[in-house]
Amino acid sequence: MTLTAAKSKSRRRRAFTKGDRFTLSMFIGVPAFLHIVWVWIPALLTIALSFTYWNGVQLSNIRWAGLANYDTIFTASPQFWSAMRNNTYWLLWFSLIATPLGVLLAYQVDRRIRGHKIYESVYYIPVVLSLAVIGIIWRFMLGPTGLVQVLLGYPGIEDAIPIFGNYDINTYVILSIASWRHIGYIMLLYLAGLKSVDPSLREAAAIDGATEWQSFRKVVLPAMRPVNVIIIVITVIESLRAFDLIYIIYGTSTGWPILGMLVFQNIYGQSASMLGAAYAVILLLLSITPIVFYLRTVFRDDV
């Protein structure tokens, strides 16, 4: 940093009036305070609790456990590895199928293909629903006596074909349901990004004789870099934090275990133990990597 820059900076800082300082400190201080109180203190407490045995009621019963909870998770919890597998499926499915489909749709809609307004609305509608609502809708549709069962010709409970409890297909069914919303979400984000790409770039590429694919890969995609990063991070985080859809469909019985469910099941209520805290820490560590990556990119682009 040169001397002049430092000087101008310090001069600028001195130019703040008292009122400015108050406003600024409120703008920064209040959210920072709330963030620390509601996010980081609980997170740090959770990390501390993950090294203890405790049932969540009387603080006097808390005992030091060392790494025992983690040891139990890695060596004596068959559910953990199924959950890791399911979260990985979720991530792969979103990364390889749902997110690319959303991007493709956004690209097509942006090109104003015929009926693009209809596609846009149709794919966007599920996005306004929370995953919990989506879970309820599809549970009713696919569950015994649901619409899909009736249409397939199995209206009774007794002959309803197993779907959510059928381990040959339930992974695909759940991931398709989750994609139903995710595709629209990605489409929307990408569409917003595409609108900001200067159309003359694409025109120039077309004049230079680039094919559609070439102009997408070599022109649009690089111009969309900030949006691409956001989309990758969202895909990863959505895959890791998945919970609501599964809770609605399976309840707490972990019919299709995922990490978020194991956190809930082990820390909440009747079965409270700090295994849940340890699961939460594992989830935190897995999620924090893409978040750090995301923040670094966003801030680098902003500065």
Place this chain on the structure above:
Amino acid sequence: MSNEVKENGVSRRTVLKGAALGGIGLVGGGTLLTSCGSDEASGPVTFTARTNDETGLKIAQALADAYTAETGIQVTMQGSGDTNAFQDGISQYLQGTPDDAFQWMAGFRTNFRADQGLLVDVSDNIKNLGDQMPAGFVSGATNPSDGKQYIIPTTWYPWGLHYRKSTMSELGLDPENIATWDDFMKLLEGTQKKGLIGYAMGDKGGWEAMGTFSILNVRINGYDYHIDLLNGRQKWTDQKTIDVFNQFATLIPYMNKNFLDISWDGMRDLLLQKKCGAMMMGSWWANDFLAKSQEDYDDLWIVPFPEINPEFARDSIDAPVDGVCAAANGSNPSGGAAFAEWCGSEAGMLAAQGAGDTSLYANSRLDTSGYDAFNKQKLAVIGEAKNVMNFLDRDCRNDFAGTIVGPAIQNFLKNPKDVNGIVDSMQEAWDALPELS
């Protein structure tokens, strides 16, 4: 209190005095001490019914109204909403601002929370009930860690094979006389041959199939082995436990294929709609049959699960006791305890019965000769057993039953050939549990 109401020979005042004393004796209830004034025992009481269905709420409201009519104490009743969610959240609920009294289950689920100081000691209320409360219920409600009671037993029900008399007679089958396992298999086969589900199963909730596991275990290995297994004194990897799973596997071909897609209410509906033969379940939902029609209710029947090992015959049964607890953190804990006591008294039982509760009552004053045929049969089914259990997830640590046994049995149902792998992982999980504190 100016108007003393005499009830069952015990004046309300002594009852309330007992409740207040019980409250003071409680350890760890910091908030309790501030709210435990002697005059508050007569204050309004709030009451959570552990139910979400119409019949259950009607019964709970009738209890509240009858108590108000008798004592002049206002009772505000509310339903718990989804009962699974209420059960899951009970520790959090009791640490917050719970209602003064709530319907709950005896066994580990009560005792564990009592040890944490979340429940009011109702030992004195039980004493007030005197000979109304049969000794068996008192011992069933006793917390082994301190010898005190924290729940007032009100109702109970047996787990057994439920079926519809009309369905069985149409099929020409006689479930009343199943002497051996082979007879039972023939019955299931007969039902299935006629196009019905032999053995209804819905284990989406993860606990429903525990009933079948428990009964098979006590039939094959006996009561002591079962209780020891649930408390870690026997091993899941023991050949005796494996035998139980293998026996369980022989039932799977007679089950509906969507057993992991439906819950207990799906099973009930299968029976209600005459789509299945036998259904292994506790009889608490018989009210729903009565709510549908008297004819459906009269058609419902229960028999004990058949004998397997002659050494143990049919000497054990799951017959969970439900009751009412008082929350230590409620705003009126002694009032809650007094209300709980009243729910366990003859007057409380009669109020519930009048509102359509078909349960068996945990009160010796209640005239069992007035029971309908189904209730008499339920009593007979319990009566023939020497050992009464509370159900697997009430006889066992919650952090094992819910998170380990439930998913393990679900795994077993979808993959019955992998018994060894499943019991290995169950034993590993048990061995990794911390000591209870």
